[in-house]
Amino acid sequence: MRAEILSVGTELLLGQIANTNAQWISQRLAEIGVDVLHHEVVGDNLDRIADSFRLAMSRSDVVIATGGLGPTQDDITRDALAKVLGVPLVRHAEIEEQLRAKFVAYGGRMPDSNLRQADVPEGARYIVPDRGTAPGLVADIAGKRVFCVPGVPAEMREMMEGTVLPELAALAGPAVLVSRILRCTGIGESRVAELLADVFEGTENPTMAFLATSGETKIRLTAKAATRDRAEALLGPLETEVLERLGDVVFSTRDESLEEAVGRLLRAAGKTLACAESLTGGNVGARITSVAGSSDYFRGSAVAYAADAKRDVLGASEETLRGPGVVSRECALEMAAGARRLFRADIGLALTGAAGPEPHGGSAPGTVWIALDGDDRRHTRKLSIPGERDRVRRWAEQAALDLLRRYLEGKPLPESDRII
Amino acid sequence: MRAEILSVGTELLLGQIANTNAQWISQRLAEIGVDVLHHEVVGDNLDRIADSFRLAMSRSDVVIATGGLGPTQDDITRDALAKVLGVPLVRHAEIEEQLRAKFVAYGGRMPDSNLRQADVPEGARYIVPDRGTAPGLVADIAGKRVFCVPGVPAEMREMMEGTVLPELAALAGPAVLVSRILRCTGIGESRVAELLADVFEGTENPTMAFLATSGETKIRLTAKAATRDRAEALLGPLETEVLERLGDVVFSTRDESLEEAVGRLLRAAGKTLACAESLTGGNVGARITSVAGSSDYFRGSAVAYAADAKRDVLGASEETLRGPGVVSRECALEMAAGARRLFRADIGLALTGAAGPEPHGGSAPGTVWIALDGDDRRHTRKLSIPGERDRVRRWAEQAALDLLRRYLEGKPLPESDRII
Numbered sequence: 001m002r003a004e005i006l007s008v009g010t011e012l013l014l015g016q017i018a019n020t021n022a023q024w025i026s027q028r029l030a031e032i033g034v035d036v037l038h039h040e041v042v043g044d045n046l047d048r049i050a051d052s053f054r055l056a057m058s059r060s061d062v063v064i065a066t067g068g069l070g071p072t073q074d075d076i077t078r079d080a081l082a083k084v085l086g087v088p089l090v091r092h093a094e095i096e097e098q099l100r101a102k103f104v105a106y107g108g109r110m111p112d113s114n115l116r117q118a119d120v121p122e123g124a125r126y127i128v129p130d131r132g133t134a135p136g137l138v139a140d141i142a143g144k145r146v147f148c149v150p151g152v153p154a155e156m157r158e159m160m161e162g163t164v165l166p167e168l169a170a171l172a173g174p175a176v177l178v179s180r181i182l183r184c185t186g187i188g189e190s191r192v193a194e195l196l197a198d199v200f201e202g203t204e205n206p207t208m209a210f211l212a213t214s215g216e217t218k219i220r221l222t223a224k225a226a227t228r229d230r231a232e233a234l235l236g237p238l239e240t241e242v243l244e245r246l247g248d249v250v251f252s253t254r255d256e257s258l259e260e261a262v263g264r265l266l267r268a269a270g271k272t273l274a275c276a277e278s279l280t281g282g283n284v285g286a287r288i289t290s291v292a293g294s295s296d297y298f299r300g301s302a303v304a305y306a307a308d309a310k311r312d313v314l315g316a317s318e319e320t321l322r323g324p325g326v327v328s329r330e331c332a333l334e335m336a337a338g339a340r341r342l343f344r345a346d347i348g349l350a351l352t353g354a355a356g357p358e359p360h361g362g363s364a365p366g367t368v369w370i371a372l373d374g375d376d377r378r379h380t381r382k383l384s385i386p387g388e389r390d391r392v393r394r395w396a397e398q399a400a401l402d403l404l405r406r407y408l409e410g411k412p413l414p415e416s417d418r419i420i
Numbered sequence: 421m422r423a424e425i426l427s428v429g430t431e432l433l434l435g436q437i438a439n440t441n442a443q444w445i446s447q448r449l450a451e452i453g454v455d456v457l458h459h460e461v462v463g464d465n466l467d468r469i470a471d472s473f474r475l476a477m478s479r480s481d482v483v484i485a486t487g488g489l490g491p492t493q494d495d496i497t498r499d500a501l502a503k504v505l506g507v508p509l510v511r512h513a514e515i516e517e518q519l520r521a522k523f524v525a526y527g528g529r530m531p532d533s534n535l536r537q538a539d540v541p542e543g544a545r546y547i548v549p550d551r552g553t554a555p556g557l558v559a560d561i562a563g564k565r566v567f568c569v570p571g572v573p574a575e576m577r578e579m580m581e582g583t584v585l586p587e588l589a590a591l592a593g594p595a596v597l598v599s600r601i602l603r604c605t606g607i608g609e610s611r612v613a614e615l616l617a618d619v620f621e622g623t624e625n626p627t628m629a630f631l632a633t634s635g636e637t638k639i640r641l642t643a644k645a646a647t648r649d650r651a652e653a654l655l656g657p658l659e660t661e662v663l664e665r666l667g668d669v670v671f672s673t674r675d676e677s678l679e680e681a682v683g684r685l686l687r688a689a690g691k692t693l694a695c696a697e698s699l700t701g702g703n704v705g706a707r708i709t710s711v712a713g714s715s716d717y718f719r720g721s722a723v724a725y726a727a728d729a730k731r732d733v734l735g736a737s738e739e740t741l742r743g744p745g746v747v748s749r750e751c752a753l754e755m756a757a758g759a760r761r762l763f764r765a766d767i768g769l770a771l772t773g774a775a776g777p778e779p780h781g782g783s784a785p786g787t788v789w790i791a792l793d794g795d796d797r798r799h800t801r802k803l804s805i806p807g808e809r810d811r812v813r814r815w816a817e818q819a820a821l822d823l824l825r826r827y828l829e830g831k832p833l834p835e836s837d838r839i840i
């Protein structure tokens with residue numbers, strides 16, 4: 001079954017709000033195996049809304065329209081639907097009663113303008129809202145079904161979950177869509193695509209898609225089948241193949257963030273972590289503590305931005321600071337050991353480097369040393385990260401968290417290199 | 421001039437991301453007086469993208485397509501454009517050279533798949549990217565102009581601001597557009613709108629728009645005139661009026677982030693800062709050091725997530741930890757003093773609280789104490805921040821940075837309160 005989401009509202013076209021309704025509805029439809037082939041946004045204009053309805057019905061089996069069901073003059077989705085159906089609007093006494101009852105319950109008098117919400121195109125059904133005052137509308141035209149739901153997100157979600165999605169799931173028949181998201185770091189999107197090129201070419205169900213975000217590539221595998229078990233069975237071999245080709249750059253097969261994966265591994269190992277940060281200014285600790293429950297394994301972080309803070313707070317030696325300097329293997333190791341000692345943690349993780357745009361400690365922008373000091377081994381890695389300050393910091397965080405992830409998983413630890 | 425935004429990407433139709441690109445572009449087009457009548461989203465399917473191009477060109481003067489310009493097999497916007505134009509793709513040696521140079525600069529080898537990015541539909545122009553590797557495309561068809569820009573938001577914005585918007589503004593007529601962005605925190609968007617309601621109603625040029633992001637409200641004033649001087653002259657009185665009404669909740673009149681504003685003020689005062697963080701996990705330091713040159717005034721931060729780290733690292737007293745506890749005025753003050761002493765800074769800024777979802781230190785989720793320890797005065801503030809963990813953390817950061825901003829500006833310091 002093919003669906004299209006038609007969002008009505010000039011505020012979307014002016015960029016005053018993002019179309020998060022379309023995103024939410026798309027997610028829900030994917031879950032029940034309904035394909036969404038188009039989103040469309042149109043302003044509060046009768047003819048253009050009617051045209052958009054016609055267009056959507058010409059290319060999809062189901063149209064879900066959001067917005068334009070309110071009580072004000074610019075709420076004209078129901079008028080546009082009536083126009084497309086070629087029928088008049090009929091005022092429904094039972095909706096009027098429900099509206100009046102709602103206003104009484106809220107302790108107010110209903111403005112006359114709200115009566116518009118009791119109008120339904122002749123022959124169409126309506127959906128009584130649990131939240132808000134806007135009834136939804138359902139109409140069948142030439143074998144296509146149109147749902148109109150409110151634009152207020154909470155009202156839209158209530159009506160979708162209570163009425164529209166169950167109705168569509170029943171119409172869609174027994175098909176289940178199951179997705180699995182693999183996340184990797186330390187590898188570029190184009191290299192991922194290259195490694196998986198022929199797998200990608202050969203697959204229609206399950207499908208495979210890539211999404212690159214800063215410092216990461218996501219691979220989404222999606223299978224469609226009559227049952228969840230059969231969808232899972234389709235996914236299994238593809239996931240195995242992808243994992244074999246990509247190897248241990250994959251840090252999660254369940255759409256975890258790197259900080260969530262690291263948290264899960266620390267918790268499983270019963271180990272605690274402390275950080276020593278410099279160029280990242282505290283971001284590594286901030287990311288680790290963005291996960292609820294992180295106080296079970298995260299002890300703290302010393303952000304030693306100034307060189308003498310590295311000495312005073314973390315115990316970096318005068319010899320190191322005067323010799324190889326603040327951006328060095330020695331300094332990173334002393335910082336990691338210092339954080340471990342200061343916060344009495346099992347593992348110390350340190351980053352020091354030049355975020356740019358200026359060189360720092362005699363090192364070019366993008367030069368980063370990371371060090372891990374565990375209870376059984378120590379490891380350092382040097383990176384040369386090209387790009388802007390925010391990119392250097394982000395990739396340094398990724399490399400540090402990924403070093404920790406590999407250490408906790410017992411995977412080979414990467415040596416010094418250049419990353420892209 | 422009528423424009424349409426065509427967003428290409430199956431990830432949008434699956435609801436994996438919201439279409440924030442369409443929102444951003446819509447805002448920018450509104451500012452230069454270009455009407456946006458439709459947004460359209462289509463998946464990574466050659467025929468459907470081509471159909472969407474044709475549809476968009478049939479109803480708009482200008483089409484801006486985002487996404488599908490990457491190096492992978494599912495990036496086929498350029499193929500679809502060539503199909504619509506009825507021309508072949510031609511590989512451009514100069515783009516290929518630029519691509520290779522970029523990969524050399526980043527220290528890598530260019531995967532062959534990236535060569536696709538050197539393909540341009542015959543007769544079309546291309547836009548060299550400053551960020552990323554995806555060139556933009558520009559084609560004229562039957563009096564309509566099509567722009568294709570990357571889907572990665574930072575790359576899209578760079579190309580829109582550098583090339584597409586100036587070109588469209590010139591097409592839209594001899595007008596200069598000047599914007600000024602005022603940013604405020606510690607006040608809700610609806611309160612800002614209320615305070616400025618009649619100013620907002622009365623103004624067509626300059627225009628005024630609000631944008632609420634987490635913990636902040638931006639007010640964008642935009643004037644259109646024949647020259648920059650005349651646009652500035654139009655903006656002046658409106659800006660003065662807005663500033664008078666909003667008072668000192670405005671922390672910047674030049675679109676600075678709160679951390680940039682604080683950095684500018686610290687630099688001007690010749691003072692250094694150290695932080696002590698708990699529930700924010702390092703985010704305050706991370707934000708301050710996201711600004712280039714912050715090593716001139718930022719000394720460091722102690723993220724004391726565990727209670728005994730607050731004692732061992734920051735010198736919080738046993739008496740405080742056993743008495744009022746880790747979420748208390750006393751603890752915040754001791755942490756601020758500890759950070760100031762530990763990092764030898766002029767000002768210590770501390771945050772402690774319960775981020776949630778669980779209570780912490782006997783305090784309900786959302787309870788936050790912030791403290792500032794300056795060389796002349798100390799100040800504390802208690803907040804009760806409703807919402808999820810990430811919201812609590814964000815608002816706590818905002819309140820702490822804004823307290824510091826007001827202190828440095830010599831403005832009245834806010835007392836304990838509830839923020840929403």
